[in-house]
Amino acid sequence: xxxxxxxxxxxxxxxxxxxxxDWRLYALVLPIILWYIVxxxxxxxxxxxxxxxxxxNLGVMDSDFVGLSNFITLMQGAYAEQFWSAFRNTFLISLYxxxxxxxxxxxxxxxxxxxxxxxxxxxxxxxxxxxxxxxxVTITGLxxxxxxxxxxxxxxxxxxxxxxxxxxxxxxxxxxxxxxxxLYQITGIWKETGYSSIVYFAAIxxxxxxxxxxxxxxxGNKFQEIRFVTFxxxxxxxxxxxxxxxxxxxxxxxxxxxxxxxxxxxxxxxVISSFVYRIGLEQGNQSLGSAADMFNALIGFALVMGxxxxxxxxxxxSLW
Amino acid sequence: MKRFxxxxxxxxxxxxxxxxxxxxxxxxxxxxxATDGANQETTSTGGGELAESLTINISNGNNQxxxxxxxxxxxxxxxxxxxxxxxxxxxxxxxxxxxxxxxxDVAIQDQTSKEMMDLNAATNFEDAVVYGGSIGEDVMSYxxxxxxxxLSKRLDAxxxxxxxxxxxxxxxxxxxxxxxxxYHLPYVHPIGxxxxxxxxxxxxxxxxxxxxxxxxxETETLQVAYEGYWDRNATNVVDLxxxxxxxxxxxxxxxxxxxxxxxxxTYPDLAKPSDLYLxxxxxxxxxxxxxxxxxxxxxxxxxxxxxxxxxxxxxxxSPFFVRAAxxxxxxIRLANYFGGQRAFGTDSYGSKxxxxxxxxLEYSYDDEGMLEAYDxxxxxxxxxxxHSEFSDKTNKDDFRTSMFxxxxxxxxxxxxxxxxxxxxxxxxxxxxxxxxLPPVTTLGGSSEFVHxxxxxxxxxxxxxxxxxxxxxxxxxxxxxLFDYMxxxxxxxxxxxxxxxxxxxxxTFEGPxxxxxxxxxxxxxxxxxxxxNNDISAFLRDFIxxxxxxxxxxxxxxxxxxxxxxxxxxxxxxxGAGVITPNYEAEDPxxxxxxxxxxxxxxxxxxxxxxSIDETTVDQIFLYITGADTxxxxxxxxxxxxxxxxxxxxxxxxxxxxxxxxx
Numbered sequence: 001x002x003x004x005x006x007x008x009x010x011x012x013x014x015x016x017x018x019x020x021x022d023w024r025l026y027a028l029v030l031p032i033i034l035w036y037i038v039x040x041x042x043x044x045x046x047x048x049x050x051x052x053x054x055x056x057n058l059g060v061m062d063s064d065f066v067g068l069s070n071f072i073t074l075m076q077g078a079y080a081e082q083f084w085s086a087f088r089n090t091f092l093i094s095l096y097x098x099x100x101x102x103x104x105x106x107x108x109x110x111x112x113x114x115x116x117x118x119x120x121x122x123x124x125x126x127x128x129x130x131x132x133x134x135x136x137v138t139i140t141g142l143x144x145x146x147x148x149x150x151x152x153x154x155x156x157x158x159x160x161x162x163x164x165x166x167x168x169x170x171x172x173x174x175x176x177x178x179x180x181x182x183l184y185q186i187t188g189i190w191k192e193t194g195y196s197s198i199v200y201f202a203a204i205x206x207x208x209x210x211x212x213x214x215x216x217x218x219x220g221n222k223f224q225e226i227r228f229v230t231f232x233x234x235x236x237x238x239x240x241x242x243x244x245x246x247x248x249x250x251x252x253x254x255x256x257x258x259x260x261x262x263x264x265x266x267x268x269x270x271v272i273s274s275f276v277y278r279i280g281l282e283q284g285n286q287s288l289g290s291a292a293d294m295f296n297a298l299i300g301f302a303l304v305m306g307x308x309x310x311x312x313x314x315x316x317x318s319l320w
Numbered sequence: 321m322k323r324f325x326x327x328x329x330x331x332x333x334x335x336x337x338x339x340x341x342x343x344x345x346x347x348x349x350x351x352x353x354a355t356d357g358a359n360q361e362t363t364s365t366g367g368g369e370l371a372e373s374l375t376i377n378i379s380n381g382n383n384q385x386x387x388x389x390x391x392x393x394x395x396x397x398x399x400x401x402x403x404x405x406x407x408x409x410x411x412x413x414x415x416x417x418x419x420x421x422x423x424x425d426v427a428i429q430d431q432t433s434k435e436m437m438d439l440n441a442a443t444n445f446e447d448a449v450v451y452g453g454s455i456g457e458d459v460m461s462y463x464x465x466x467x468x469x470x471l472s473k474r475l476d477a478x479x480x481x482x483x484x485x486x487x488x489x490x491x492x493x494x495x496x497x498x499x500x501x502x503y504h505l506p507y508v509h510p511i512g513x514x515x516x517x518x519x520x521x522x523x524x525x526x527x528x529x530x531x532x533x534x535x536x537x538e539t540e541t542l543q544v545a546y547e548g549y550w551d552r553n554a555t556n557v558v559d560l561x562x563x564x565x566x567x568x569x570x571x572x573x574x575x576x577x578x579x580x581x582x583x584x585x586t587y588p589d590l591a592k593p594s595d596l597y598l599x600x601x602x603x604x605x606x607x608x609x610x611x612x613x614x615x616x617x618x619x620x621x622x623x624x625x626x627x628x629x630x631x632x633x634x635x636x637x638s639p640f641f642v643r644a645a646x647x648x649x650x651x652i653r654l655a656n657y658f659g660g661q662r663a664f665g666t667d668s669y670g671s672k673x674x675x676x677x678x679x680x681l682e683y684s685y686d687d688e689g690m691l692e693a694y695d696x697x698x699x700x701x702x703x704x705x706x707h708s709e710f711s712d713k714t715n716k717d718d719f720r721t722s723m724f725x726x727x728x729x730x731x732x733x734x735x736x737x738x739x740x741x742x743x744x745x746x747x748x749x750x751x752x753x754x755x756x757l758p759p760v761t762t763l764g765g766s767s768e769f770v771h772x773x774x775x776x777x778x779x780x781x782x783x784x785x786x787x788x789x790x791x792x793x794x795x796x797x798x799x800x801l802f803d804y805m806x807x808x809x810x811x812x813x814x815x816x817x818x819x820x821x822x823x824x825x826x827t828f829e830g831p832x833x834x835x836x837x838x839x840x841x842x843x844x845x846x847x848x849x850x851x852n853n854d855i856s857a858f859l860r861d862f863i864x865x866x867x868x869x870x871x872x873x874x875x876x877x878x879x880x881x882x883x884x885x886x887x888x889x890x891x892x893x894x895g896a897g898v899i900t901p902n903y904e905a906e907d908p909x910x911x912x913x914x915x916x917x918x919x920x921x922x923x924x925x926x927x928x929x930x931s932i933d934e935t936t937v938d939q940i941f942l943y944i945t946g947a948d949t950x951x952x953x954x955x956x957x958x959x960x961x962x963x964x965x966x967x968x969x970x971x972x973x974x975x976x977x978x979x980x981x982x
Contacts, residue, residue: 057444
């Protein structure tokens with residue numbers, strides 16, 4: 001017993017010494033840990049709401065336990081159609097974002113890296129970053145004005161599209177489900193391309209110039225530079241970013257959706273987070289909202305695990 | 321090290337899970353509270369100690385509709401008193417001084433009543449003594465669980481409330497929960513007066529029908545879709561117009577000529593064709609109205625010239641429109657005129673209930689008659705007779721202003737013909753518009769054609785209540801405040817404002833001879849300057865009167881807001897004896913239903929398994945507007961309701977109504 005206690009004491013001292021020796025690093029990580037406790041772990045208790053007939057006056061613990069009833073109502077009951085439609089939309093909107101939105105910041109970073117004049121490059125980068133700092137309310141307000149097509153007034157973009165014959169006269173873009181996803185993606189690309197390119201630009205800048213020089217000596221042209229030096233050099237960053245993106249495939253930001261969608265476009269616009277907002281907050285059915293969100297989170301968790309596993313097997317680059 | 325971090329994270333996770341979710345109010349506490357409430361309720365508060373201050377939370381999702389003055393512009397009364405942002409509004413400062421109780425506003429800016437109730441339920445309603453807004457249904461439910469004071473046991477401390485409830489048993493019944501308790505005092509409209517009317521431009525009707533002098537060449541055409549409903553006359557005017565339409569396309573000349581010929585043949589006694597539609601003798605039905613709407617729609621040049629003096633290039637006419645997209649369900653009220661199909665049982669879009677001939681509560685939106693009416697509305701919309709943007713809730717425009725209130729603005733191209741709206745504010749928006757009687761229809765099993773409007777003044781779901789978590793002194797103070805609103809003085813203050821904005825020695829005489837407090841010139845000037853002459857908004861947002869709390873509203877302020885052709889409008893409806901539902905009606909079909917239903921916990925649990933909500937309503941408007949994603953048929957709509965659990969939904973409310981009726 002004494003020996004074991006001594007051993008444990010020794011271990012504690014050893015850990016304490018390790019922490020003390022690197023205390024600056026631990027101090028740096030402390031805010032992150034606190035953030036996780038407050039915003040990620042503490043709210044996890046709220047997941048219990050998904051299994052309860054939650055009543056605000058009784059609180060989470062004292063509300064009646066109803067097992068999987070909320071999940072059944074959601075997936076097979078009265079809300080099934082809305083829920084599965086939202087689930088499908090979440091997946092599709094995110095997938096389109098991955099297909100169309102993911103490569104564009106990479107292309108932008110490549111183009112930025114090829115600009116020789118540093119001042120011009122910085123100006124261009126700053127201009128493309130700017131939309132990121134506008135609030136979603138401002139962005140969507142602008143979009144709604146540009147595509148508005150009322151009985152009397154018409155937005156610039158709607159007018160342009162009608163004048164070139166891309167859409168029929170009188171088309172109300174914001175009222176038609178078919179236009180929602182392109183509108184959402186184009187708005188997102190415009191807003192985030194510049195800012196998202198920072199990480200790729202940094203990855204390109206970290207590639208050793210000697211590799212480019214070596215290729216030049218071998219007679220490589222600009223495209224071969226990109227293909228044989230830049231892309232391989234960016235690969236670890238690209239892989240990690242794509243894993244993170246896949247992990248978030250069911251986490252479509254709800255702000256822009258809620259600001260842009262309406263009853264006419266639910267069929268293509270309503271995502272899990274907007275569904276949760278509507279059911280949980282607007283209608284006050286927190287249990288159902290919680291169940292939907294939990295389901296969403298579990299699928300997201302499985303996806304990120306899967307992506308990480310595949311990446312590790314295929315490219316030897318992974319998050320863990 | 322890895323193990324240490326894993327351990328640390330594990331501890332954090334465990335602690336966070338353990339720390340989560342614990343209610344501040346476990347069941348035991350609830351019971352204790354209920355017991356406390358019962359003890360308190362046996363004690364008479366008459367003459368009891370009063371708290372020095374009261375916390376009040378009135379939430380309506382609008383930061384201007386609280387008891388605090390939230391305007392950037394200070395308000396200076398004639399006596400020099402200045403109300404700045406953050407002060408109590410004049411009415412509430414006056415009440416505070418009068419009662420000697422400090423009033424503290426604890427409402428959160430722009431919070432809705434629903435959000436307020438949900439959040440405060442989580443803290444046992446301890447954050448305020450008085451809660452107000454659209455809270456009736458929640459308060460009935462929480463009240464029965466002991467969270468709100470049962471006012472029925474405190475009536476001795478509120479003699480004026482007691483007298484009012486005895487004199488107005490409908491109000492008392494509407495505020496009584498399933499357990500017999502009265503947990504809130506409701507906001508009661510001036511019952512018995514017309515509220516909303518069909519209001520339109522009679523100048524247009526006369527210009528189009530009575531003479532060809534005003535007619536200007538038109539190029540618009542209209543693809544007919546509606547096929548008519550009634551067969552009460554020898555011919556149906558919609559049938560005739562459809563038959564005359566070339567390839568289904570109707571021109572103004574054809575539509576107008578057919579309508580004029582029809583009126584001449586069907587109503588030979590009319591002095592002039594417009595008499596079919598205008599004045600107290602109007603007797604048109606929905607088909608005849610549609611025929612007129614078609615002519616109106618096809619006459620943008622003529623009507624823009626009649627309105628502005630010049631033909632407006634590109635003018636767009638909306639024959640029928642709603643005040644704003646938020647009022648889109650007013651379109652559903654058109655169903656009333658297709659054989660008397662009922663839509664709403666009281667003055668609320670949420671109340672899609674009515675009593676059938678057997679007195680049974682029925683959900684209206686999935687009725688066979690309503691499903692047919694959706695088709696008619698769809699056809700009218702496709703013809704362009706209903707404003708194209710009426711159901712777009714992303715559009716925050718005030719259509720009443722843009723279609724009635726901006727006629728003389730340069731570049732104005734949008735003009736509306738007809739709306740179903742509040743008479744005083746709508747006739748104030750445009751000096752030329754006036755009430756038109758509703759289309760005639762049959763009701764229930766009767767074959768008699770009558771003028772009927774479903775919307776009327778009612779007991780509202782809004783009101784206020786006292787938290788049972790309050791101290792006895794606070795409850796006594798709140799009871800005193802509640803009772804004050806039912807005194808003569810309190811009623812004047814809540815309806816008209818404080819003495820500083822009223823004439824001292826002059827009253828306003830209503831059309832039936834009733835005398836009301838009269839707004840002084842300062843009030844009228846200020847309302848014009850600060851709120852564009854919207855008296856009711858000025859009273860609420862600046863003065864602090866007519867908030868949705870427990871009191872009896874007066875028609876007097878609305879009378880004083882009546883200008884232009886508002887009086888003429890009242891006379892038309894009164895003269896024709898337009899029928900409205902009421903609380904005393906013997907015919908169940910004409911009986912108003914309670915504004916809210918008192919639901920038990922079991923009821924609420926059952927409702928949670930249904931999905932009859934705003935999204936369902938969205939689907940109906942998609943059907944009417946023919947959106948690409950819309951349901952395709954009436955059968956699809958019926959299936960939508962069935963899948964959404966309408967049977968359970970209906971059963972819950974039917975049982976709740978039976979309990980209340982008993």
